Amino acid sequence: MPTVAVTGDHFHYREQEYFGLLTKAGYEVRFIDPVKNNLNKPDVLLEQLAGCDAVMCSTEPYPAAFLDNCSVRVLSRLGVGFDSIDLEAATRNNIVVCRTPGILHESAAEQTLAFLFAISRNVIERDRQVREGHWKRTCWPRLAGQTLGLLGLGLIGRCVAEKALALGMKVIAYDPVAAPHDQIELVTLDRLWSDSDIVSLHAPCTPETANIINHVTLQRMKQGVVLINTSRGGLVDEAALAAALQSGQVLAAGLDVFHDEPPKPDNPLLKLDNVILAPHMAGMDLESERAMATMSAENIMALHSGQWPAANIVNPEVQATWKW
Structure with missing residues (x-):
């Protein structure tokens, strides 16, 4: 089963619903410590996400230098903004970019x-x-x-x-x-x-x-x-x-x-x-935090099962050639 990385440390709790959804379905969930590891550096990001199939990603940058060399198939953004992701490079590399609209x-x-x-x-x-x-x-x-x-x-x-x-x-x-x-x-x-x-x-x-x-x-x-x-x-x-x-x-x-x-x-x-x-917390309260994490995980699970959550995907042009 796929390995899913979670980069935002405020989501590093096994008690959250998303963690149960993923682990019960057989996914491996890997917490990536953004304080210990400087995820703003593409080489560090590449090292930390080695072997990961999908990422429940926060606001750290995903530049072409990472996307051209990674094994990731899905970037499932915890939130609605995706300007930290080089969308052109993600699309070029057949990486699906998702987000969690209607929550925050x-x-x-x-x-x-x-x-x-x-x-x-x-x-x-x-x-x-x-x-x-x-x-x-x-x-x-x-x-x-x-x-x-x-x-x-x-x-x-x-x-x-x-x-x-x-x-x-x-x-x-x-x-x-x-x-x-x-x-x-x-x-x-x-x-x-x-x-x-x-x-x-x-x-x-x-x-x-x-x-x-x-x-x-x-x-x-x-x-x-x-x-x-x-x-x-x-x-x-x-x-x-x-x-x-x-x-x-x-x-x-x-x-x-x-x-x-x-x-x-x-x-x-x-x-x-x-x-x-404030520390980039506007879209986050207890309710939105739980709902974002759940939807982000559900995006990944849907794609792995062959579904296409179109309303949450920001680069739909990859559908014709994308595969897990």
Whole structure:
């Protein structure tokens, strides 16, 4: 039976449902320690995944240097983003790339709101002030009535929009393929930048969207705009954002994702008090963690049994030539 590697250490629990599904079916499950092993290096990744037939993969990169030389037949992503995988190289090597859609949108939306509330109510600084004996009662604007601009109106973006509308916010969005929504105005990118009090990113990182938040676009935004990114670190030019946060062009930012993960110690964003950070956890709560792992394992099991879970496969063109 196949050997399945699991790279995300937060899934390294034999008590989880996915582990039981795989082992009862006869699969060998191999936990790969991402802390002990630097999986960002293709040679290390190749060594650690030697002999593995499938990977329940996290956010570590899968470049062509790995995909051209590995024995893996399936990359089953725990999540919906797959920009860390060289899709062209995977397809060229007849490797199926799967993901787990329809699971993490509630969690990602809640994390977006957590950033919004933490920033708008200045939660962290107020807590720190009280602990230090300072009783400073400075008011900030309420969220109700502010304009939330969404870059991307897929499942996560719409979930964020519904929650923001319930708070009394106005919601606008840019998404060239989104269906109309009665309460959300679809706008141009220029209007998204100029009209939003808060910009929240919910788009994949593609050649078109990479570093879409940069010196130019930040200057097109309102003075004192708030930026939230629970999508992909590659959407943001981090040096440009740090400069805008220091100048006051951007009032504050909530960041769950970064170019390098974890971010390097010299990343200027780590040194700014008007940034709230999280370790790429927006799509993860207890419910989504279990469901993602189960679906990821089910993708692998379906493919091994000759089924084709089309809704979860991102490179369907390999079907004609793919085999286990």
